[in-house]
Amino acid sequence: MRLLKGYPELTDLVLQASAIAKSFDGNEILRGLSLDVERGELISIIGPSGCGKSTFLRCLNFLEHPDAGTVRIEDVTLSCTGKHWTRANEAQAHRLRAHVGMVFQAFNLFPHRTVIDNVMMAPMQVKGISRDEAQATACTLLEKVGLSGVKNRYPDSLSGGQKQRAAIARALAMKPSVMLYDEPTSALDPELSEEVLSVMRDLDDDGMTQLVVTHDMRFARAASDRVLYVEGGEIVESGDPDLMFANPKEGRTRRFLRTLL
């Protein structure tokens, strides 16, 4: 299902999610969301609190187990049928996560390891990459996010912006095809947010596919290729950021955007 007109026919869909549904204690949080993502797209997902946008993101790498729906990333597909989360599901989710990186609002850096160890840990432990190689990659990535100077420090001694950039480097070290950001700047002051957002813009220029759940409308409008407006567990509207912000088609989108002004 294509949502956007004007794109060339069937290019390279790196991620396809269809009919993702999820309830918590009988409350329907996601009502069958579907989304196709082109390789290299930067998509912002906006919407009121509790609309299900974070849950949707967490369903894409199965940190939340959807009750129903299918996710395909690269060549790995996993369908949920509402039954128990099985060992086979977990194994498939493990394969799928190899292509996805995730960045959290609370950073979730490992406080007992230095910054560079945070970046090196997963490549060495999960992929079995040699220490030398992992270190070289980590240095390059930390340089890219501007943290070369603090790579031997422990996370607790960094500023929030530095922490989030370290978290991005840590996710990138696994060489993902898709990066998921769950409100990456909500815990940061505006000037610190800018450090993080500029890293994300750089990644966009490099062709990284990125999905960002955000409350930062300026970033959503200026940096995104596409914006999704989610409310009540479904995608209400989706499209070019300038068009949507200037002239939302749906009443609900308009109301939401108006409350932000």
Add this chain to the structure above:
Amino acid sequence: MNKFFACLVVLALTLAPSVHAVAADEQTAAPLVVPGAKDSTDLPWASDGEANVPYVFHDPEHESRMTGFEYDLVNAIAEKMHRKGRFIQNDWDGLIPGLSRDLYSMVVDGIEMTPEHKAAVLFSRPYYVTSERIILRKDETGLDTMEALKGHKIGTIKDTTAERMLRRQGGSTIRSYEEETNAFSDLRNGRLDAILLDAPIAMYYGSISDDMKLVGEPIGSMEYGIAFAPGSRALRDQVDAALGELIKDGTLHKILARWNLWTPLMENYTGDHTHPDIAPVEWDRYRAAMASTTGNNWKVLVHRYVGFLPLIGQAALMTLAVSALAMVLAVALGLLLALARHYGGAVLRLTAGFYVEIVRGTPLLIQVLFIFYGLPAFGIRLSPFMAGVLSLGLNYAAYEAENYRAGLLSVPRGQMEAAIALNMTHWQALRLVVVPQAFRTVVPVMTNDFISLLKDSSLVSVITLTELSQTYVRLSSTYYDYFGTGLMVGAAYLLLGLPFVRLARMAERRMGRSMGGNVGHH
């Protein structure tokens, strides 16, 4: 964390063999391996040699050597049988259970041949006949017959003929003691008016100090026999034959006379009415040794305490070895239990929860006795050392499990999520991310637990391990010196605990630094 574990393990491993070596050298060593009673030249026998004068006890002149009239007697019997007596120390309450466990083949400890005892074990013919005596403080008068004891506070040993005689007569307040030395202390400080006890004990304890005296005539009569497991009829018959020869050739007479224990009762029992000229050398030697050790001359005291040092050192090593190995077990098993309770499926969670509740809800002493004496019923026979390590380790695992569970709960959920998002498996996430962080909050509690374990290890003295507390009881009751010995043993416990407190502080500091100094930030 790994380094801390490694330290413990290395410590335990380096200590364990040396302790085995030390204990094996010591004549009084508890059976570290279940003895191979198959060796036909070996005659393993047991007694409670803690403050058990003049039966079997530690020679005050040379603390690591055993002596006593029963000790001499068993050696004479063994010699007649062309075998070699091998003494095994056991707690009084464990003596008979040890027989059925096949830890040794006979028990010699002034066991009275009462009908109840005869129903439980197989007895040799009597090797000693004696009666009860009354002991008073020097300043007391009267109270020299059974009748006169009515209306007074009388001390005795529990489960003895003396105790039964007092109960049958009635009218006195009876205090029953486990250790005779405690009864004598209480008589001395006025908590008791008199003591009624077997004549040998009365003589040896009551007449070596100036402030007590034996009064009245010997009362009643009873017989001591050697106890065997009910199935050991053949061995019993051999021992009876040997005992018969010792009576006939005057060896028993000679042994008892040396201990000043040959009495008219024994004359009647053996039919030996001769009066050979045998000096009571052992009796004199004991009195001389006690005279020189019970004095309060500081030179004597210093000399005595210096003599205690090697014994306390060995005991401290044993305490440390048992505690350290038990802690290693507790840490490993506790972690597994905590993970099972925190992350396991329903069955694992329930099983682990059940284990923790059972172990925390029952006394450690019961667990120690159950593992040592109870498990052999299922064919699991453990050496006292192994049983001690196992019971302490299994017990503390339950407490460690709760400690670790709290530690795991203190790690934010986001840490696990971040690790999973980085495509780690659950196990990798636990091992690399969650457990190391949990460990940090857990270290202070663990240190406290280890110190408690060090102290609780005193409970394994009930299964014949010669560790610090048992050594304290033994030394203090031999010399009536609870104060100085207590200070020394207390200091030994403190010294053992100190390095672990420091080790834990170091580990805490190291981890604290790695967290940017913000311990407890999350």
